[in-house]
Amino acid sequence: MVFEGSSAALSHTGKVRSNNQDSGYAGSNLFVVADGMGGHAGGDVASSLAVTRLEDLDRAFTTTSEAERALQSAVTDAAQDLISTVRARPELAGMGTTVSALIMVDDYAVIAHIGDSRIYLFRDGALTQITTDHTFVQRLVDSGRITVEEARYHPRRSVLMRVLGDQDPDPEIDTFIMPTQPGDRWLLCSDGLSGVVDDAHSSKALGLGLAPGRTADLLLKQALDAGAPDNVTIVIVDVGGAHPVFSGTPTIVGSASNPRGVEVPAARAGRAGWLHAARVAANEPTHFEPAPEFLEELIEEDKRRARRRRIGWIVGLLVVLAAFAAGLFAAYQWTQTRYFVGADDDTVVIFRGIQQDIGPISLSSPYEDTGLALDSLSDFNRATVEATIPASSLAEAEEIVARLESVSGGGQ
Structure with missing residues (x-):
């Protein structure tokens, strides 16, 4: 080109x-x-x-x-x-x-x-x-x-x-x-x-x-x-x-x-150096x-810096992993402040957590089996319970169960 x-x-x-x-x-x-x-x-x-x-x-x-x-x-x-x-x-x-x-x-x-x-x-x-x-x-x-x-x-x-x-x-x-x-x-x-x-x-x-x-x-x-x-x-x-x-x-x-540039010149006379010092x-x-001491100094400094870089990467990775773990723990703790009403086999149960799961990890667990039989509920209420009813607190979940009990046995 x-x-x-x-x-x-x-x-x-x-x-x-x-x-x-x-x-x-x-x-x-x-x-x-x-x-x-x-x-x-x-x-x-x-x-x-x-x-x-x-x-x-x-x-x-x-x-x-x-x-x-x-x-x-x-x-x-x-x-x-x-x-x-x-x-x-x-x-x-x-x-x-x-x-x-x-x-x-x-x-x-x-x-x-x-x-x-x-x-x-x-x-x-x-x-x-x-x-x-x-x-x-x-x-x-x-x-x-x-x-x-x-x-x-x-x-x-x-x-x-x-x-x-x-x-x-x-x-x-x-x-x-x-x-x-x-x-x-x-x-x-x-x-x-x-x-x-x-x-x-x-x-x-x-x-x-x-x-x-x-x-x-x-x-x-x-x-x-x-x-x-x-x-x-x-x-x-x-x-x-x-x-x-x-x-x-x-x-x-x-x-x-120089046509003579690649030719090896003759050695100079011994006196040339002091006769023409400036030249x-x-x-x-x-x-x-x-000199060896400079190389050794540089090599050692490079080794120290390489070690510092490795330690920095490891510490940084651990900090990121710790922050990620802390975030997950905080999120999980928040889920455990939530409740919902659902079904477990043949009774109504209050669950602590949220309805979603992350893969094989469940974000909820049974908190209280109310003893209220699903068969005592109307078809609509039973379907609603089986689909789960969210609650913002344990008190709200207990209120939902109380309402279900008050109307149980009706609407068949």
């Missing part, structure tokens, strides 16, 4: 860093943002390798399930590429990258995601974050320890819980399929945008109706105006009409756009694997 010219990609180093470790891709069917990490060279290589591995998926797929399997396999293969590269160049150990990728298949978007780059959907004037950040602070938000606003400024907001790296050959990747429709606008971005430009401003820019390229420029300006401490990569995809597969040249930005500082990785 994507037309040529209806997508755009750009990547910027930002105002602090001196090299761009992000990579972006906007093709015919495939759209990707990868945010590399791992120091001066590692991040460049990692994001470039990921995009290069995914490029082969920029083609037509028969079904969404086929595209989803291909996307899952390609991202896993990218992890293998990182592992192989680190084996060849141990000085790149620790490099990694996020991957947020989208393949259009007819009226559907097939998505794969790992890390804290994001995919948003702008539809009918509303911006919705589709992917979930695999970060330490997102876990804190999910567990209720901090708010979404607090997460934006948390000192550990860049600590990743999941990333495509050189350690795990089988990373846990989120994949899913979503329907899309004409008028939808998809935004893929690194945290260089989402970390400094809030959703309200992004939504306003996306809703201006500008072409994807101009919209991406506007979003980049907002990030730069906010200081842009990290690399900024933006891919925008507009959806509309039938989905032709065109053969236009894809737009590749960031590290992957090296600008290239320190922005993402770190969480």
